[in-house]
Amino acid sequence: MSEEPRAVARERVIESMEQSAEVYGLSRSAGRIYGVLYFSEEPRSIPELVDETGYAKSTISNVTRTLARIGLIRRRSSEGGGRRVQYTAEREIWFILQDVFQQYVQRELQTTLRTIQRAEAQLPDDSGAETERIEELRETYEDLQEIVALASDFTVGELRDALESYDR
Amino acid sequence: MSEEPRAVARERVIESMEQSAEVYGLSRSAGRIYGVLYFSEEPRSIPELVDETGYAKSTISNVTRTLARIGLIRRRSSEGGGRRVQYTAEREIWFILQDVFQQYVQRELQTTLRTIQRAEAQLPDDSGAETERIEELRETYEDLQEIVALASDFTVGELRDALESYDR
DNA sequence: CGATTTGTTCGGTCTACTCCGAACAAACGA
DNA sequence: TCGTTTGTTCGGAGTAGACCGAACAAATCG
Numbered sequence: 420m421s422e423e424p425r426a427v428a429r430e431r432v433i434e435s436m437e438q439s440a441e442v443y444g445l446s447r448s449a450g451r452i453y454g455v456l457y458f459s460e461e462p463r464s465i466p467e468l469v470d471e472t473g474y475a476k477s478t479i480s481n482v483t484r485t486l487a488r489i490g491l492i493r494r495r496s497s498e499g500g501g502r503r504v505q506y507t508a509e510r511e512i513w514f515i516l517q518d519v520f521q522q523y524v525q526r527e528l529q530t531t532l533r534t535i536q537r538a539e540a541q542l543p544d545d546s547g548a549e550t551e552r553i554e555e556l557r558e559t560y561e562d563l564q565e566i567v568a569l570a571s572d573f574t575v576g577e578l579r580d581a582l583e584s585y586d587r
Numbered sequence: 588m589s590e591e592p593r594a595v596a597r598e599r600v601i602e603s604m605e606q607s608a609e610v611y612g613l614s615r616s617a618g619r620i621y622g623v624l625y626f627s628e629e630p631r632s633i634p635e636l637v638d639e640t641g642y643a644k645s646t647i648s649n650v651t652r653t654l655a656r657i658g659l660i661r662r663r664s665s666e667g668g669g670r671r672v673q674y675t676a677e678r679e680i681w682f683i684l685q686d687v688f689q690q691y692v693q694r695e696l697q698t699t700l701r702t703i704q705r706a707e708a709q710l711p712d713d714s715g716a717e718t719e720r721i722e723e724l725r726e727t728y729e730d731l732q733e734i735v736a737l738a739s740d741f742t743v744g745e746l747r748d749a750l751e752s753y754d755r
Numbered sequence: 756c757g758a759t760t761t762g763t764t765c766g767g768t769c770t771a772c773t774c775c776g777a778a779c780a781a782a783c784g785a
Numbered sequence: 786t787c788g789t790t791t792g793t794t795c796g797g798a799g800t801a802g803a804c805c806g807a808a809c810a811a812a813t814c815g
Contacts, residue, residue, distance in 0.1 A: 432703060442695055476762075478804055573753075581753035644791085672791080761810100761812080777795085
């Protein structure tokens with residue numbers, strides 16, 4: 420069996436994905452399911468994922484929905500007759516990150532920024548320390564928002580190049 | 588009482604910080620404690636934080652330890668006689684983010700990358716699909732690591748400028 | 756039309772975390 | 786020295802989330 424080292428290597432990487440999933444606020448099962456799909460040549464249905472991961476059908480159903488919503492996997496409805504739903508992994512990690520930046524990070528920054536701006540607007544002009552603190556905060560958030568907006572339009576290579584070639 | 592609008596504005600921003608704390612994997616109490624310290628002119632002791640936040644002493648004690656470890660607040664042991672421990676907020680958000688990048692994101696990327704590299708090394712040269720997938724993954728992680736390493740050496744302004752002025 | 760396969764939904768259990776209050780330790784002040 | 790203040794640690798209550806199995810809906814196949 421010369422397949423074994425491959426299986427071992429794959430398992431290691433998938434375990435690492437489980438761990439990463441937790442860091443990014445997802446469940447371990449999400450990491451494993453993504454990992455299995457990442458290495459699958461063919462799209463996988465829910466029963467197949469049940470076999471390959473050991474998780475219950477209901478878990479697979481729920482987690483795939485979440486993963487699809489976030490954009491880590493894609494749902495291909497019924498290829499070739501059967502009513503089976505098929506899932507594929509999005510393998511371009513950078514695309515995923517761009518999505519996360521645009522959908523979540525940007526949104527989070529945006530709402531925070533709006534709250535800060537509203538608070539600032541309600542304040543009389545001479546309100547001492549509070550005004551200063553809030554102003555400072557707003558400026559930082561404006562910078563961050565701009566940076567994320569710009570970065571999420573770059574490819575990985577461009578981003579790396581932009582940082583490497585920048586001369587202070 | 589012309590202080591009220593200031594108190595309201597401050598409260599709004601602190602509530603927003605509570606929410607952000609949850610997003611970043613901290614507790615709501617951590618957000619509020621940081622918020623109160625963020626707006627405090629003077630350093631605050633644990634009993635003072637108990638008064639101003641309404642949380643139990645033990646909660647303040649535990650959360651301040653966590654916040655100090657991460658670098659969001661600083662611990663000044665006993666200024667002016669008393670044995671009181673004093674806390675101040677680190678107000679430069681970008682410094683905090685740089686710390687987080689270097690301490691946590693970099694580390695997480697590093698360990699993942701090492702796992703990938705080890706898996707790749709154990710694989711025979713001709714192992715088909717697995718090799719290709721793992722190689723692809725490794726390259727992405729190398730890029731990401733490089734980007735984070737570079738970015739965490741920039742100031743906010745430099746980073747923004749680098750992205751804005753990059754010409755594709 | 757049943758029987759089977761697939762996918763979703765719905766309680767339920769288990770675990771982890773947040774926060775609290777009480778007990779404790781350490782240092783100071785009278 | 787004894788009482789008081791401050792900070793940490795510990796056990797427990799309440800809560801949220803992960804995952805499971807069972808019940809259910811929908812579609813296909815004989």
